[in-house]
Amino acid sequence: MAKPKKTPRPKAQTPKGFRDYFGAEVSQRAEMLQKIAGVYHRYGFDALESSGVETVEALGKFLPDVDRPNEGVFAWQEDADADKPGDWLALRYDLTAPLARVYAQHQNDLPKPYRRYAMGPVWRNEKPGPGRFRQFYQCDADTVGASSVAADAEICAMLCDCLEAVGIERGDYVVRLNNRKVLNGIMEVAGLLDPTTPEKFAHERGIVLRAIDKIDRLGPSGVSQLLEDGRTDESGDFTAGAGLSREQANKVMSFIAATTNVLNDMQEDHPQEDQWPDFLRLATEHPEEFKTRMLDYLEGIVAGSKLGVEGVGELRQIANLLQAQDYGPDRIRIDPSVVRGLGYYTGPVYEAELTFEIQDEKGRTRNFGSVAGGGRYDDLVKRFTGQEVPATGVSIGVDRLLAALHAKGRLGTTDVGPVVVTVMDRDRMADYQAMVAELRQAGIRAEVYLGNPKNFGNQLKYADTRNSPVAVIEGGDEHEKGVVQIKDLILGAEIAKSATLEEWKDRPSQFEVPRADLVAKVREILAQHGLEK
Numbered sequence: 001m002a003k004p005k006k007t008p009r010p011k012a013q014t015p016k017g018f019r020d021y022f023g024a025e026v027s028q029r030a031e032m033l034q035k036i037a038g039v040y041h042r043y044g045f046d047a048l049e050s051s052g053v054e055t056v057e058a059l060g061k062f063l064p065d066v067d068r069p070n071e072g073v074f075a076w077q078e079d080a081d082a083d084k085p086g087d088w089l090a091l092r093y094d095l096t097a098p099l100a101r102v103y104a105q106h107q108n109d110l111p112k113p114y115r116r117y118a119m120g121p122v123w124r125n126e127k128p129g130p131g132r133f134r135q136f137y138q139c140d141a142d143t144v145g146a147s148s149v150a151a152d153a154e155i156c157a158m159l160c161d162c163l164e165a166v167g168i169e170r171g172d173y174v175v176r177l178n179n180r181k182v183l184n185g186i187m188e189v190a191g192l193l194d195p196t197t198p199e200k201f202a203h204e205r206g207i208v209l210r211a212i213d214k215i216d217r218l219g220p221s222g223v224s225q226l227l228e229d230g231r232t233d234e235s236g237d238f239t240a241g242a243g244l245s246r247e248q249a250n251k252v253m254s255f256i257a258a259t260t261n262v263l264n265d266m267q268e269d270h271p272q273e274d275q276w277p278d279f280l281r282l283a284t285e286h287p288e289e290f291k292t293r294m295l296d297y298l299e300g301i302v303a304g305s306k307l308g309v310e311g312v313g314e315l316r317q318i319a320n321l322l323q324a325q326d327y328g329p330d331r332i333r334i335d336p337s338v339v340r341g342l343g344y345y346t347g348p349v350y351e352a353e354l355t356f357e358i359q360d361e362k363g364r365t366r367n368f369g370s371v372a373g374g375g376r377y378d379d380l381v382k383r384f385t386g387q388e389v390p391a392t393g394v395s396i397g398v399d400r401l402l403a404a405l406h407a408k409g410r411l412g413t414t415d416v417g418p419v420v421v422t423v424m425d426r427d428r429m430a431d432y433q434a435m436v437a438e439l440r441q442a443g444i445r446a447e448v449y450l451g452n453p454k455n456f457g458n459q460l461k462y463a464d465t466r467n468s469p470v471a472v473i474e475g476g477d478e479h480e481k482g483v484v485q486i487k488d489l490i491l492g493a494e495i496a497k498s499a500t501l502e503e504w505k506d507r508p509s510q511f512e513v514p515r516a517d518l519v520a521k522v523r524e525i526l527a528q529h530g531l532e533k
Helices: 023-042 096-109 150-165 180-189 202-212 215-227 246-256 258-269 281-285 287-301 306-324 398-407 426-441 456-465 476-481 489-497 515-528
Strands: 053-055 075-077 088-091 114-123 135-144 173-179 230-232 238-240 332-334 348-359 365-376 391-397 419-421 446-448 470-473 483-488 510-514
Touching: 023 114, 023 135, 023 150, 023 398, 053 096, 096 114, 096 135, 096 391, 135 150, 135 398, 150 173, 150 306, 150 332, 150 348, 150 365, 150 391, 173 180, 173 306, 180 202, 180 246, 180 287, 180 306, 202 215, 202 246, 215 230, 215 246, 246 258, 246 287, 258 281, 258 287, 258 332, 281 287, 287 306, 287 332, 306 332, 306 348, 348 391, 348 398, 365 398, 391 398, 419 426, 419 456, 426 446, 426 515, 456 470, 456 489, 470 515, 476 483, 483 489, 483 515, 510 515
Parallel strands: 173 332, 419 446, 419 470
Antiparallel strands: 053 088, 075 088, 114 135, 135 391, 173 348, 230 238, 348 365, 365 391, 470 483, 483 510
């Protein structure tokens, strides 16, 4: 008789596109979220925790570059009942679509405007890549029910405060601001948008928007090719263009090159500053002039488009509001190259970009890039209510921010572990538990070694793997004398690295203190290493 086949063991591996997070990573993220939440709360926003699952119908067709609502999301159908097929459900792909549903469902009970922030994981059923995962954290703040662009200005200022609160210094970031109305205005001027038949030339406009979004990577020449006949890259692959005439392409390019053209004009009027090392130094040193020139330039190139002129007017209001709060071009600047990919943006759009350089995994130098973005989306809630509800908000990529702080060396690579109380006599476990209880009550992270205590060396190895700063030792002799040994593991590791003990002879790494002084001595050692909170 044949033996039954054994059930194969499951593979111990994370699903493709997902990853596990350990110790320091989890702690650092939690600390960052707490700091950002503090800024949001200070601005008067209330916390909201919505369901991680939404109906596909509620999520809508707002995923980037897809045509079907269940494309790009993790979706499944509930079991059907006797009357109707089951609903299609999906894991949320962002925190904005659930907000629209929440507001429409509870609008009679919510203040107007409604200001909320939300933090949590979202899921994208997209092809994973280096640094691109199917589950990641977002950290959003939105104002629903405020049509004034003062709400957009506030979001931009709050975004600056969030970046600085987590450790991104001024000069290492810029919030770039644009307006989709201005973009549509230049489309209208270029003959690509007729307000009476907006569906006409929609395909060409999509190509133009994607081309503008690639200006940093392709430069003016590459974008110009995509606006006209198309572009062949270094590998020989051809990308079809929008088919614009040279005159149409030049109008779009004059829009993209607004910052360069304005600063070049400013430089002519400031010849004594013709060697400015930073491309934007003139803008930061002459903020009022830069703002006025930029807005006048944009107003000139969208002249003839009512929507475009309206968009420039909104940018002018936002710039004035921000300047009154001391948020100048060094932190927030108007940049016509900002497009934002999602289709639901209807007005001002903004993107936070980190400006410092890092080394990628292949050793190449590159700018870190975008870590947050958002804008005004006045049509999203309308899907539920039938009435237009103004809304604006921002989403911060927490994992990207953590990676940026690591790249700048502003986050430690490891988390400080607990004080470890070693076990010299397993029959005296109650004494050791009493020690950790005292340490914990004093606010000090501590644990008793709960492995096999037979080999004391293994206990110290365990403390090393836990990145413990201090080990507490109390054997039979110490217990009889009423003392404990306290070992400074951080100093001990430094001494072990030294070729000679001479420089450390005045700094012992182990102390014998009365049992009653346990907490005080541990706290003293932690303070010496800057670990006492």
